[in-house]
Amino acid sequence: MNKLTLFSAIFLSCFSTKGQDLDYFAQLNQPMTFGDARYNGLSGAMVAMSGSFSALALNPAGAALYRQDAFGFDMGLFNSKNTEVNSGKVRGNTTNLNVGNIGFLGKNPSNGVTLFFTYNSDQIYRERLRANSSNAGSIMQQWINNSDGTPPEYLNSVGVYEDLLYQSYATDWNSNNRSYFSSAALSNVSTEHLFFRKGMRNRWTLGGANQVNSTFYYGASVSVVHSFEKVEVQHKETFNSTNDLTNLNLEDLWDNSGIGITANAGFLYRPYQFLRIASAIELPHIYGFSQDWEVTMSSVRPSVSAVAIDAEGYGTEYQWSMVTAPKLRNGATFILGRTGLISLSHTAIPHSWSQSIGNDNDENYLNPIIDSLLSTQHVMAAGGEFRIRSVTLRGGVGYSPSYRDNENRMRRASLGASIRSEELTLHLAWSAVQQQKQYYTFSADYTDPIEFQNTISFISMGAVWKF
Secondary structure, X not given: OOHHHHHHHHHHHHHHHOOOOHHHHHHHHOOOOOOOHHHHHOOOOOOOOOOOHHHHHHOHHHHHHOOOOEEEEEEEEEEEEEEEOOOXXXXXXXXXXXXXXXXXXXXXXXXXXXXXXXXXXXXXXXEEEEOOEEEEOOOHHHHHHHHOOOOHHHHHHOOHHHHHHHHOOOOEEEOOOOEEEOOEOOOOEEEEEEEEEEEEEEEEEEEEEEEOOOOEEEEEEEEEEEEEEEEEEEEEEEEOOEOOOOEEEEXXXXXXXXXXXXXXXXXXXXXXXXXXXXXXXXXXXEEEEEEEEEEEEEEEOOOOOHHHOOEEEEEEEEEEEEEOOXXXXXXXXXXXXXXXXXXXXXXXEOHHHOEEOOOOHHHHOOHHHHHHHOOOEEEEEEEEEEEEOOEEEEEEEEEEOOOEOOEEEEEEEEEEEEEEOOOEEEEEEEEEEEEEEXXXXXXXXXXXXXXXXXXXXXXXXXXXXEO
């Protein structure tokens, strides 16, 4: 079994038996994707900059550069679209309105201490993916193989799906050879599969900054992070060749929510008027999660009374804990006088640092998988601004090489503009992130993934008042 096949089996088994999965671990490790409009317009290349409440949540030292009190508010329209790699056919599309940032900053003129509060929607989990097929393998085959040798009364100890398969009359038990069988041909199936996920990661940050002298600034902050997701998977099978069983329907619902805490510390150094150098570290997030999971399975068999077809339940709620990887950020900004600026940034994320930290060994099963399948991720971004009197034009690009088997490199592009009066600045930005991914539907052998291109984009609008 190669690494890719191993991952797919792990991926589905995580969803079917645990509150944790490799995808969720990797996403919780990701840096902030979208924030306020200025941050979005520069593709997040703001480690060595101020003028963005989202940037202050990542490097609080930038708050010391503010000369006035400020308040900001941003919101926008988020879209996620999945298309087939080869044909370009749309596999799923979803859009929603989102508040990106709310921030307030106050500066003490007597001692130069700056305090700030900012709310950011770091990540938006919203995705729809349809994966229909014909003449495919049935989801049932794997569970029948797992069930063989186990009498029906003990199937619940083998697994939820294995038990529900028999309860819903999709399979029958042969006591002579202690095996399960189906009245349908499991190699000739038409499937309808829908994956829908919604949720987000929110961050509330309270921090402060000050300066040692006119060239060196420092800051620190504490953040409370809330991450939640609601996922629905609908899987329907129609058996093209059968003696009795004609259809199988499966619905998975899970609701995962967690609260975490983290802290940031950083500095910003200005050796020359045209150059700013900065570095910041974001400590690992420590999360406590709670998940509710429900499964419904039903089958259609003319020989079985409709009263006995549905088998519902298997709702369960449990808790688990994890710690994410730290994030080390570095950046530089080159000031081009009153004309504009160029900003560069780099974020390193050692994914192997993320671990389950529960006392139950069953909750820590994913730790060796993380170590073997996730490598250190490097996120790079560059952005620039060009000023024409009261109008500023901006743009940015971002890039992250692949750090896992089932996802290719990430690419980002951004554009933005702002108009400034004496106290008010209005911002507008568009930013899009594109990445090729794989998705494994329920299948007989987990070896035929859907390859698709995921494009998430955000159009954001915001305002900053300085007073």
